[in-house]
Amino acid sequence: MKYDVVVVGGGTAGYAASIALARRGKSVALIERNRIGGVCVNYGCVPAIFLYDVSFLYSRSVEIANYKGLYNEIELDNFFQKRDEIIEYLSSAGRKLIENAGGEIIEGEAELVSRNAVKVGSTVVEADKVVLATGTSPKRPNVEGVENAISEDEATRLNYVPASMVVIGGGVGAVELAQIYARLGSSVTLVSRSRVLKFLTDNARRILLESLDFDGVKVVEEASLKRINRCSVQTDKGTFEGDVIVYAVGRVSNIPKGSDRVGIKYDENGILVNDKLETNVPGVYAIGDVTNRQAKLAHLAYLDAMVLAVNLTGGNERVDYTGVPMVIYTDPMVAVAGDRQKVKRYVSFPFNANTRAIIKGLREGFVTLGLDDSGTIVYAEVVGDGAEELIGIASLAIRKGMHVRELAFTALPHPSLSEALVNAARAYFDLDVDSLK
Numbered sequence: 360m361k362y363d364v365v366v367v368g369g370g371t372a373g374y375a376a377s378i379a380l381a382r383r384g385k386s387v388a389l390i391e392r393n394r395i396g397g398v399c400v401n402y403g404c405v406p407a408i409f410l411y412d413v414s415f416l417y418s419r420s421v422e423i424a425n426y427k428g429l430y431n432e433i434e435l436d437n438f439f440q441k442r443d444e445i446i447e448y449l450s451s452a453g454r455k456l457i458e459n460a461g462g463e464i465i466e467g468e469a470e471l472v473s474r475n476a477v478k479v480g481s482t483v484v485e486a487d488k489v490v491l492a493t494g495t496s497p498k499r500p501n502v503e504g505v506e507n508a509i510s511e512d513e514a515t516r517l518n519y520v521p522a523s524m525v526v527i528g529g530g531v532g533a534v535e536l537a538q539i540y541a542r543l544g545s546s547v548t549l550v551s552r553s554r555v556l557k558f559l560t561d562n563a564r565r566i567l568l569e570s571l572d573f574d575g576v577k578v579v580e581e582a583s584l585k586r587i588n589r590c591s592v593q594t595d596k597g598t599f600e601g602d603v604i605v606y607a608v609g610r611v612s613n614i615p616k617g618s619d620r621v622g623i624k625y626d627e628n629g630i631l632v633n634d635k636l637e638t639n640v641p642g643v644y645a646i647g648d649v650t651n652r653q654a655k656l657a658h659l660a661y662l663d664a665m666v667l668a669v670n671l672t673g674g675n676e677r678v679d680y681t682g683v684p685m686v687i688y689t690d691p692m693v694a695v696a697g698d699r700q701k702v703k704r705y706v707s708f709p710f711n712a713n714t715r716a717i718i719k720g721l722r723e724g725f726v727t728l729g730l731d732d733s734g735t736i737v738y739a740e741v742v743g744d745g746a747e748e749l750i751g752i753a754s755l756a757i758r759k760g761m762h763v764r765e766l767a768f769t770a771l772p773h774p775s776l777s778e779a780l781v782n783a784a785r786a787y788f789d790l791d792v793d794s795l796k
Contacts, residue, residue: 362386364671365477365486367469367615370397372647372660373492374453379668381460388486389462390469390479395453397494398648399657401446402512407535409442410515411688414542418574419690426720435543439518471617474642478617488671491623491630491638491645492664495610495655500527504587511536511607520544525592525601527584529555531687533607534567538689541574548577548599550592555580556687560705563693563742566724570690612649626651634677636667644671652680659683682757684750691724694750697738697757702729706763708783710743712794714774719744726779728753730787734763745776752780763787 364380366373369391377389394401417433424431457464467479477484497510511532522545526537529551541547549555549571555578556564571578582594591600612629624631624639629651636644646663648655659680666676684696707727710716724743731737739753756766767784771777782791 360388360482361485362388362463363486364388364488364490365390365484366490366492367471367477368397368492368494368613368647368649369393369395369453369457369464370492370494370647370660371399371657372494372649372664373397373490374457375661375664376490376492376646376667377457377462378460379664380671381457381462383668383672385672387460387462388465388484389457390465390467390477390484392466392468394450395457395464396446396450398512399660400449400453402515404657405446405449406442406515407532407539408688409445410438410539410543411535411690413438413442414539415690418542423720435520469615471615471621471623474621474640487642489643490667491615491618491643491649492647492660493613493615493649495612495648497606498609498611500584500587500606500608502584502587505606507587507589508604508606511605514540514603514605514607517603521601521603522546523601524548524603524605525550525599526605526607527551527587527592528607528609529553529557529580530607530609531556531685533605534571535688536605536607537576538571538574541571541576542690546575546601548579548592548601550579550582550584550594550599552583553581556693558699559693559695560699560727560740562707562725562727563740566691566742567687567689567693570723610648610655612651614649628653634679635670636663636678654680654683654685656683656685679758682754684754686747686750688747691743692741692746694741694746695739696750696754697729697736699729699738701731701737703732704730706730706783706786708779708786708791708794710776710779712791713776713779713782714793715776715778716744718774726753726783728763728766728780728783730763734787736761736763736766736784739780741779743776749777749780752777 363385364387366377366389381387420433470478520543524545525548537547537549582596585593630645632650647660669676687693709725711722716722721744727740729738736756741749763784785791
């Protein structure tokens with residue numbers, strides 16, 4: 360079998376690239392060993408955010424209803440089944456989109472034979488170009504008894520709420536899981552070897568830690584793991600019990616079989632690529648989380664796929680990750696974009712002074728903009744309702760090198776949460792008139 364392009368991996372990057380390339384006239388074969396959609400659809404973004412939504416509604420719907428003068432009761436029902444239905448729908452939709460575009464899906468484990476050939480079982484698939492999009496897997500902590508724990512991917516697919524849980528990790532996935540299961544009824548302990556979400560500003564971290572405490576999550580920071588038992592975790596700060604032990608300590612790239620044979624260079628963070636997503640081997644490309652970029656995000660995988668599809672059909676695009684946003688699906692929601700290292704001054708505006716937030720009844724949090732010496736917006740942090748949408752506006756401002764003056768004198772809808780961005784910029788000029796001084 361011979362194709363223009365063979366794509367190895369049917370996750371976000373692989374399936375998006377396959378569709379775009381096929382639509383642009385290339386003959387494409389996508390090789391996938393599991394299910395279309397990869398981690399994001401099957402174990403990551405989709406099930407995790409679905410459970411976040413469920414836990415938010417379950418824990419706060421009565422409060423919000425009361426705020427509006429309504430009476431409301433809510434009970435947990437078959438939400439795990441609904442989660443699985445959405446996963447199945449999205450995975451099936453991805454398959455249909457590939458086939459509709461004219462791509463072919465080959466099921467099985469891929470092994471690189473050469474820079475122009477991939478083996479699946481006993482079949483060799485040849486192509487002019489090979490694209491590696493094999494994603495990541497959960498990193499296992501190097502501690503005795505790790506086999507007694509489940510990974511973050513497995514935790515998003517549990518079909519019951521454990522009475523108790525210990526979550527190992529201090530990053531995004533660990534914090535999200537801890538709050539979700541605590542709100543669904545688990546007694547949760549979060550054990551981290553460092554400060555939880557240490558990349559956030561102190562103010563954002565404080566608000567989030569207060570929220571975790573309110574939800575009953577016991578947070579143990581700067582703890583060294585000693586052993587994981589069947590229902591407990593031993594550390595230098597004590598032993599913590601849980602019916603289920605979860606590790607969420609990062610992810611490792613899935614380097615395809617045969618990479619060494621072909622001579623593809625990679626490091627501990629993934630396959631080395633340039634800004635055109637070319638590996639060191641001519642005709643072989645890598646996209647998505649398997650590459651050696653630090654941020655392993657689905658929206659970057661989509662971007663990689665689009666750049667590659669254009670370049671393999673005559674274009675000359677380059678990836679630019681400036682101002683890329685990241686969202687933490689906690690309550691309050693947290694979103695960041697930009698580079699804190701460039702910040703010389705911060706300006707902020709609280710949601711409790713935002714008219715739309717007051718009307719809605721979700722007034723926790725703030726918008727913070729980070730400015731460099733010239734007043735250019737180089738960083739943004741949104742904590743609160745709507746953070747996942749507002750950070751997109753801030754990301755555009757950062758990417759375009761917008762000066763704080765330009766945002767301050769922009770009119771956004773009133774009343775809307777987006778006004779908090781404008782008012783944060785206006786604080787630079789002492790024009791944030793809705794906020795008490």
